[in-house]
Amino acid sequence: MKDKPGVIQRSLFGGESLPGQGTLFGDPNSAADQAVGRCVEQEMLLEHMGPTVEEPCRDLQEGLFHQGREKPFHEVREDIHHDVESELPAQDRLAEIDNLVVLRQTVLECRRCGLRQGARGAVFGEGNPAADIMFVGEGPGQREDELGRPFVGRAGQLLDLMLRSHGFSREEVFIANIVKCRPPGNRLPAPQEVEACLPNLEAQIRIIRPKIIVTLGALASQTLIDPGLRVTRDRGKWFQKDGVSYLTTFHPAAVLRDERNKKRLIWEDFASLRQKYTRLYGGKDTD
Numbered sequence: 001m002k003d004k005p006g007v008i009q010r011s012l013f014g015g016e017s018l019p020g021q022g023t024l025f026g027d028p029n030s031a032a033d034q035a036v037g038r039c040v041e042q043e044m045l046l047e048h049m050g051p052t053v054e055e056p057c058r059d060l061q062e063g064l065f066h067q068g069r070e071k072p073f074h075e076v077r078e079d080i081h082h083d084v085e086s087e088l089p090a091q092d093r094l095a096e097i098d099n100l101v102v103l104r105q106t107v108l109e110c111r112r113c114g115l116r117q118g119a120r121g122a123v124f125g126e127g128n129p130a131a132d133i134m135f136v137g138e139g140p141g142q143r144e145d146e147l148g149r150p151f152v153g154r155a156g157q158l159l160d161l162m163l164r165s166h167g168f169s170r171e172e173v174f175i176a177n178i179v180k181c182r183p184p185g186n187r188l189p190a191p192q193e194v195e196a197c198l199p200n201l202e203a204q205i206r207i208i209r210p211k212i213i214v215t216l217g218a219l220a221s222q223t224l225i226d227p228g229l230r231v232t233r234d235r236g237k238w239f240q241k242d243g244v245s246y247l248t249t250f251h252p253a254a255v256l257r258d259e260r261n262k263k264r265l266i267w268e269d270f271a272s273l274r275q276k277y278t279r280l281y282g283g284k285d286t287d
C-alpha cells in the first residue's frame with residue numbers, strides 16, 4: 001500500500017506520524033521495524049476502521065456476529081422475546097442451555113447485577129460459535145455499549161490489528177468479556193458484579209469449547225486463571241486448566257496507554273499464540 005504524500009496519519013497508539021515513519025512497533029531506527037509498523041498501521045487505518053450503526057445489518061452465524069444494525073442496538077435488543085420455555089428463572093437455566101443463540105437471549109435478559117441498569121444493554125460477545133481460540137476482556141466500554149459488540153473502540157482496533165498481523169481473523173475467533181454490561185464511567189467491575197456475571201461467560205466457554213483462551217488484562221487473567229496472577233509478571237505464560245490452554249497478556253487499552261513498554265511484549269504474546277496454535281493444531285505459521 002502506498003503512502004499518501006504529505007498526509008499526517010494518527011498512530012493507533014495515539015501519536016501522529018508522517019507517512020512512512022511507521023510508529024507502531026519497535027526501534028524507530030530499525031528499517032525492519034519501521035517496515036512492519038508501516039505496513040500494519042496503514043493496513044489498519046485504511047481497511048479496518050470500526051463499523052458504524054449506519055451500516056446495513058449483516059447478521060452472520062445465526063445472528064451472533066453483528067457488523068452493524070438497521071436500528072440502534074438497544075432497540076434490537078428490546079425486540080428479543082422470551083421464547084425459551086422453562087419453569088426456571090432465566091439465569092438458573094444456564095446449565096441447561098447448549099447453544100449460543102439461546103444463551104445470548106438469556107444473557108440479554110440478565111438482571112443479576114446493577115450494571116444492566118446503567119447500560120444500553122448487554123454485550124454478549126461475537127465470533128465463531130465453534131472457535132478454537134477465545135479472547136476475554138474486562139467489560140464493554142462506551143463504544144461497545146453503543147454498538148452492542150465487544151472490542152470495537154480503540155482497544156478493539158488494536159486487538160484486530162494484533163489478530164490480523166498474526167494470521168487470525170476476527171471472524172474465526174470468539175471475543176467476549178468478563179462482564180457483559182458496561183460499568184458506569186468505564187470503572188473496573190466490582191467483585192460482586194464479576195461473580196454475578198461469571199456464569200454467563202462460563203456457559204459461553206462450555207458451549208464454544210475453545211482450545212485456547214487468551215485473557216486480556218488483569219481482571220480476565222485473575223478471574224479465569226488465578227487470582228494471584230500479575231499481568232506484568234506473568235504475561236506471555238501459558239497455563240493449563242480444565243483441558244484448556246490459557247495465555248495471559250496485556251489488555252490492549254493498557255498497551256495504548258503505555259506503548260513504549262508494552263507494545264513489543266503484546267506482539268510477542270500474539271506470536272506465541274500463533275506458534276502454539278500452529279504447532280498443536282496445524283494451519284499456517286506466519287513467521
Ligand code: URA
Pocket residue numbers: 137138139140141144149150151152153155156177253
Ligand atoms: N475493553 C474490554 O475489556 N472489553 C471490550 O469489549 C472493550 C474494551
